[in-house]
Amino acid sequence: MPIIGPMQDSPGRDTRIALDLALTVRHDGNGAVADDLTDPTGLIVWVRAHPDTVPDASAFTADEPALAAVREVRAAARALFARAVRPGEPSPADATRLLPVLDALRRLNEAAARTPTVPVLDWADDAGPVVRTKPAHGGRPDLAAALARAVIGFLTGPDRPRLRACHAPRCVRYFLKEHPRQEWCKPSCGNRARVARHHERQKRTA
Template sequence: MERWLPLELASTVRHDGDGGVTDDLATVEGTTRWIQAQADLLAAHVPVAEVAADEDVRLRVIELRQAVRALFAQAVSPAPPSPADAHRLMPADRAMTHLNTVAASEPVAPQLLWPASAVPSTRLLSAEKDPYVRLLAALARSAIDFLSGPQREQLRSCTAPRCVRYFVKSHGRQEWCKPSCGNRARAARHYSRRRTAPEGGSVPS
């Protein structure tokens, strides 16, 4: 399954399995683990093995996550956003300004790559020496690319009970982020129908 860096960032807020919500970025150590887990997605932008978060980096990643989740909420509208932060979303205009500002913090230039007998491609060459600036800028640019690309049209907020994830719909009938959420949602619907069915009546399938 394809992974998108902005979705990975948004999903650091997730259901904890016990009816609550956990935050993978709640500590400096957790933030470092999350960054290093994205090594494959960040390899072209920053040497992840050399990056260890401190409290300032943690808070900056969290602020960027707030901006991304606010813009995800706007993208899925008029459907409801993730319930994890629906009551305290960053205003969309502020989120967009923050995203653009962080993306612009790293000076980059496109470079043409054209090996013999191969299709030409491009890469961004950075003039920034600070790996933490490069990290945050890469996260912001990935969100800009995602929100301005075709994936945005397929972005959904999972409506399964207790789930707080966003996901990209991969086929026409997909309603939930993963099969376990679908099973939980169907069970909840069945329970709700049983509770509201007339006494002695049958429950529709």
């Protein structure tokens, strides 16, 4: 199996795209889990809302094989996110049907390898040298490969230790912990969790 190694790209971009991909599985606000990537149209909408995913994202189109490839990367990412938050509990959205870790690693690495890339050195006058990657000559950008590389970059980068799963009522999000006392992905989730705890205490003392 290929080994996942560190990415030489933008850590912030990797974090944003990796998290946003995972969050295409979300709570629908009505007690169920929604999936934004159920058909090619959903994938097109998502990519066009994330213009850094591939070149010319505004003109991106998708078919069923492209959708299936991205969904595989997402499944691998969510399985590895679940591993990353241990000993905490994973997102309840798919906690009972996560890919085995070795399978997730294999799928992610295989997807990342589909588009050969080359390092490109940038060195602006007011900054240090930066290495980025781009498709090798003749290679076509592959969305699933780009997403897989972003997930790898996130998992090997400095933000991974801050990854948490939000367990507030009706939430299935992963998020980055911003300060030591943060338990929830956003204040509204904290409010719901406190209300739920209050009601539970009242029931126990009634």
